Amino acid sequence: MSNTDSNSPLLAVRQLRIQYPGRRWLPWQAMPRLRAVDDINFNLRRGETLGVVGESGSGKSTLARALVGLQPIQAGSVRFEGRELKGLDKKDWRALRRDVQMVFQDPQASLNPRLKIGRSIGEPLKILCPELGRGERRARVHEMLEQVGLSAADAERYPREFSGGQCQRIAIARALIARPKLLICDEVVSALDVSVQAQIINLLRDLQRRFDLAILFIAHDLAVVRHISNRVLVMYFGKLMEQADRDVLFGAPRHPYTRALLAAMPGQTAFAHYQARDGELPNPYGPPVGCLFVSRCPMADERCTRQPPPYRRYADGAVALCHYATDAIAPPSDIAFAVGAADLRAS
């Protein structure tokens, strides 16, 4: 059943787990598995931007790929407008492409060098909006080019004639041509110069307002995430360490890992004394029994080594996975569904 109530989240993710099989060195060994995403919960509403940050290997891209059907989901639930995505077949995913699109880091790689960009941008329309005739498709492409700051005449040019920033505009035009409701951006500005990054971020914000678009914005650059996000989710080795409104997360982070990320931001002085220790990183195939961050956490003690930390919820809506979260309002067991139990029931 579809849930189109404007108060319910567009996307509701609950206890999501995604694993990769590892290599077995000896035939009698158990198959090792890497939990790239483990017990992730969040909501994303229409018109909202959720930033996803974390160091390399924290599971950000795996999460993104699962949300567009490129990665199988092992456990948990992902609902888009109330519809469960786990277990959808290829045909159902194809139908969903009209509503959920993704833009990647390297725009050149996602554009066919032999196709004029007008054709590249218009191609998804043939499959996603078969009701449109040739003339309507052409008009849409021209309109979309102008909306991303290029001109209708650019439709006749090839990708090699454009700069990296312009190619990212073209990739965004292609992703938005069928008017999706959710855009997943995976490191879309990481390869661009700082001044071009700002232009692309401003373009995304402008398009978001125009199309009431929800954006899941993945990046390792916290300054960029701060600029564009309403809420931010912090990941470490597949786990959600903290989730909070942007100003709460950047102003008063609860989790020592978030503080350590902020301490490492250039020009950041407020959290300078929260630097992470130079500890060993956890083995993703055999994570520690207690907290994943224990080896690098400046606050860790014996309890953090022994006991997995609970999720705690705060009065301002934040969630943190740490033993030393003091002003939590909800006991750990409430957390998985506290983020939107009503939304799940409604669907």
Ligand SMILES: Nc1ncnc2c1ncn2[C@@H]1O[C@H](COP(=O)(O)OP(=O)(O)OP(=O)(O)O)[C@@H](O)[C@H]1O
């Ligand atoms: N196809 C794969 N097979 C096995 N393991 C994988 C595969 N893809 C990713 N991983 C592992 O899953 C974990 C999460 O990787 P992922 O790429 O999702 O992280 P990330 O946060 O996006 O990192 P980055 O910022 O470097 O892209 C890492 O330990 C990675 O080595």
